[in-house]
Amino acid sequence: MKDNRTGQRDGNIFKKEMDRRAFLQKTTLAASATIGLSLANSLNLITASAASSASIMNSAGKKPDLVFPVISDIHIHNSSTKTLEKFINTLEQLNMIVPKQDAFLVVGDLTDYGYASEFDKFMSAYNTHKQPGAVSMFAIGNHDYWNGLSAADAQKRFLAKTGMESIRYHKVIKGYHFIILGTEDGLTEGTFSAEQINWLGEQLKIAHEDDWKKPIFVFHHQPIKGTVYGSEWGFNQNRDLFYNTLKEYPQVISFSGHTHYPLDDPRIIHQKDFTSIGTSTGAYLWLDAGRIQGEVPEGADVLNQALIVEVHNNKVLIRRRDIHHNDWTGEPFEINYPANKRKFSYTEDRDNKAPFFTKDAMLSINHEMTTATGMAIMFTQAKDDLLVHDYKVVARHANSEEVVKEFLAFSEFYKDPVPNPLTLTIEGLQANTAYQIEVHALDAYGNVCKKPLRALGKTKTMAAANPV
Structure with missing residues (x-):
């Protein structure tokens, strides 16, 4: 552990x-x-905790109102089974530790190239292991466009293969609002048009007016620059419009993928005007530049991580799971509600203590x-x-x-x-x-x-x- x-x-x-x-x-x-x-x-040294085999329902001591896993960047490959095997392992392990899921989220890059055969592999594995009571919500990522099709046709394939109603949609589950956005083309940094961001603003207003005390969950593949660990890989176009739209709602928790940066780093969660969190990867590790081990260090393809989100009536707990190690990593992130910016814990200036030998x-x-x-x-x-x-x-x-x-x-x-x-x-x-x-x-x-x-x-x- x-x-x-x-x-x-x-x-x-x-x-x-x-x-x-x-x-x-x-x-x-x-x-x-x-x-x-x-x-x-x-x-x-200390001995290992028994948490690795414990159900998320039991580990919290009290059953949450809502619980759902979040994963991203699965990168199912046309000619290799490695990421498919990791995906199946992820689904099996999450079913063990979260036996009663209300939803299941994938924040983009389901596939490596957006080929029909890759989507078929993904959906076959998912449909075999998914929980019947969980609402499936998938976002489209840039890799899901890399198939030689036009952006419009790549989106049609994504929708046809996954069964999603649109590349952007808004669902309410047990009284909680989920807003899923879709990057609009295959650009690595991502594209979110002003039209889509304005739609986001309308949905946020609806969610806020429904119950301003509750969290609002927002999902998008590329991160917003200047937020979470790895967000240097985020988008520039309409960045400020996107950020300022979310800024009006401190109760937002925004989940992004794309970076492949690990959940172990505390900067994977960021709070200033709202909460942002990265979702790591089910494929391979990527890291900061400038270190001798490189951005993709030796053994990077071992990494496989997931988030498990527990929603209680006055807080949200986000637990980090090392699928590859079959254990938790770090302490759960705890976000209290009703949201208050002045009481945010995971701010950029939260750590002034130096390490020591x-x-x-x-x-x-x-x-x-x-x-x-x-x-x-x-x-x-x-x-x-x-x-x-x-x-x-x-x-x-x-x-x-x-x-x-x-x-x-x-x-x-x-x-x-x-x-x-x-x-x-x-x-x-x-x-x-x-x-x-x-x-x-x-x-x-x-x-x-x-x-x-x-x-x-x-x-x-x-x-x-x-x-x-």
Whole structure:
């Protein structure tokens, strides 16, 4: 089980991680390390929660008025079964943990190219596993247009294959309003016309006048720029008109897909004038640019996540599910009603606490992986109240203290379990040269630790690195 607040991990991490003796044998211990402490204390481990197998109905302690899963970016592929198998696993797992669904939402990119065969695969799997009492609501995404058809014909295919009444529609379920929007063409960033946004405004007014104290759920594939984690991939055209239309209704919860950014990051939910939340993916992971692991890191196709939304008479709970890990990730998001902007919890300025390394944290040089031009470092992961997102690694010449290398690396928070210690490689160094290495921890909101880890290391000679 992953806990973003403390970084604590399952007890089975012992099976995957190096014990302290092996760590010390392979590395040069940083001066700040405390040798006598145990690895268990260093990593601050806890046992797994039983929540992975618990029904969502029972885990809350009280049955909600309304409950529905939200998924997106399934990307069913014409010539591959991998995403189809993941989709089936998602449906089966959600049926176990949410046995009585009132609705089921998919926020776009049901398919990879919008081919008829892809829709057929999607609907066959869905119809086999769907709950008869759940209202099916699907939004069209940009990938659902990538079939060579005109936008109008691609929309006709989407509607014919999924049974949706339109690419935009408004439904009321148990007294709660659901408004689904459709991106209007295959542009990656998305297109929402002024005409559709004006229609959205009319539907919001209807929902508000029906009961202003209740949440209004809005679904659209691409995110609004400047909101959730990954919203740099959102749309520009009519962005402000879209935002300002929602801005009038603080009770709105807007769900978007498209980014493939993971639910583990606390910025996946955003509150300012209303609530926005990203829905991750059932296909493959995508991440921020500028880290050495890349935007699509190794093992990205493992990721498969979902949201489960519980609606109570005075609050909405949004739970994050790692389908691929069969467990919850992080704490549920809780949104109280009637909505009040001044009492929003998930604002951009909500986290001013910097991450930190514990007293027994170690930074060491892995000599077995060090070469004449590269140095491998291993270190204990830092801790944070929400999430350690990145590490800034700095390599200085030991004598001159000149910075010769500096880069950002993900904490690999998106993995299950998160690797601890974390191993990173510093490339582009000179042979037979001593370097002072610094590791600074950064959280999701850019707060930087006050005390970095430091260690002294040396690259190998060319002869040692390339023995005859």
